Amino acid sequence: MSVAVHNTDIGGQHLSEHIEELRISDLHAFYGESHALHGIDLTVYQGELVTLLGRNGSGRTTTLRAVMGLIGHRTGSVVLKGTEIIKAPPHVIAHLGVGYCPEERGIFASLNVEENLMLPPSVAPGGMSVEELYDMFPNLAERRRSQGTRLSGGEQQMLAMARILRTGANVLLLDEITEGLAPVIVDKLAEVLIELKSRGYTVILVEQNFRFAAPLADRHFIMDHGHIVETVAADELESKSHVFDQYLSV
């Protein structure tokens, strides 16, 4: 695992030493003939919560999918915990301790809640127990025998989150987890993310809900047309507000 020594402020905290969890260099990704990512460069440090922000089609989801190995044609370099994974298949990447929560939640209709929860194999030691997860998401405990897709949208999102927390993954790739959810559920997810951050998880969050993401994240990567056009640290939100107006407003 590579260690980079910086003397910069990240997330309002002065950190003299950061351990690189994920380093993406010159990442290009393609859907058939379509060139979706045009040379992404970003580094995420252990224990950080960063967001990928941008309009629809800016390349945020594609970046997560490319890191996870779900896009067949990609070039450049993705180093996770010191291991180059640009050519690795998704199941190998997962076993490096990565948990992926897709945009559409990916709840399996043929499995009940508990089967969905228990489906992913352990990828690292230290995963949360089922009891811990049911404490964190009590709705799931009540509906453990229900078919996964019969849950409400909020419950499905909780299940999608709980499912990867059981595996021991400590790098979480979360795609639009608040999309279409009631404010009370969004608040609950914010609480969960704060809890995860306090436990040392590294989180990369794709979000459109800036109000949800702003108070949680250490840094924001702003994406546009397959590029990262700006990086904004948590303490720069006011001074760089024009960036959000330029790239996020519709």
Added chain:
Amino acid sequence: MLTDLLGIPPQVLFGQLLLGLINGAFYAVLSLGLAVIFGLLNIVNFAHGALYMLGAFAAWFLAKYLGIGYWGALIFAPIIVGAFGIVIERFLLRRLSGVDHLYGLLLTFGLALVIEGTFVKLFGASGIPYPTPKQLTGGINLGFMFLPWYRAWVVVASLVVCVATWVLFERTKIGAYLRAGTENPKLLQAFGVNVPVLTTLAYGYGVALAAFAGVLAAPITQVNPLMGSNLIIVVFAVVVIGGMGSIVGAVVTGLAMGVIEGLTKVFWPEASATVIFVVMAIVLVLRPAGLFGKTA
């Protein structure tokens, strides 16, 4: 009694019902294998009939060259043919992943022609006798019909294999992977499951089921290079009626269609060869996803 009212001797009615049940048992095991393969690979495996035939030939080879009898063949023939299926998946079918289903259908159809053609060339088109195991010769007179032990065994063995496969799919972790892989294999792989290996094993298992049915059939139909091609179209109709990829649908429909075919032979023998296809047409009109299939 019902048979008196219909003017049909009970021996004829129950004899045809038994025959239907035996055919249904073969339909169930074969369509089960097809359902497993279609579920995970999205491939309509037209080679299934040829692989069923290979199961019967494997039993015959094991007896002729290694002295392994019927009971050993029931275990070893599915393993050998299943391993052959794994080679097919690994080196041929995997190259077609991500392209139109039609290519998989064409490849497996071509493969069936090659395998069957080779065996016809080597062994001729007439059947080779395969003895009934001595423990299962004879039968029992039930009063209204004579039940051969071997035919009763075929039904029981098929049901045991079908139930075991259902338990594997519905009650085990591997089964959960298989069901999840049927829905969203990419996401399952992103969770850390080696889906390519799972897919290969699923194909091998589906092929092994076909080979198992081939061994069961060998003492009844003889070992014949074209024994699968006569059966496969009916089995595809059964899979369509049950719902493509549905395990329960394959088993229930397989048995039901065998019985319907048997009853049709009693009441309208000329229609018995087409009744399953009539049912298929009706089901496709009323419920295109099949009786047990999930609508999109």
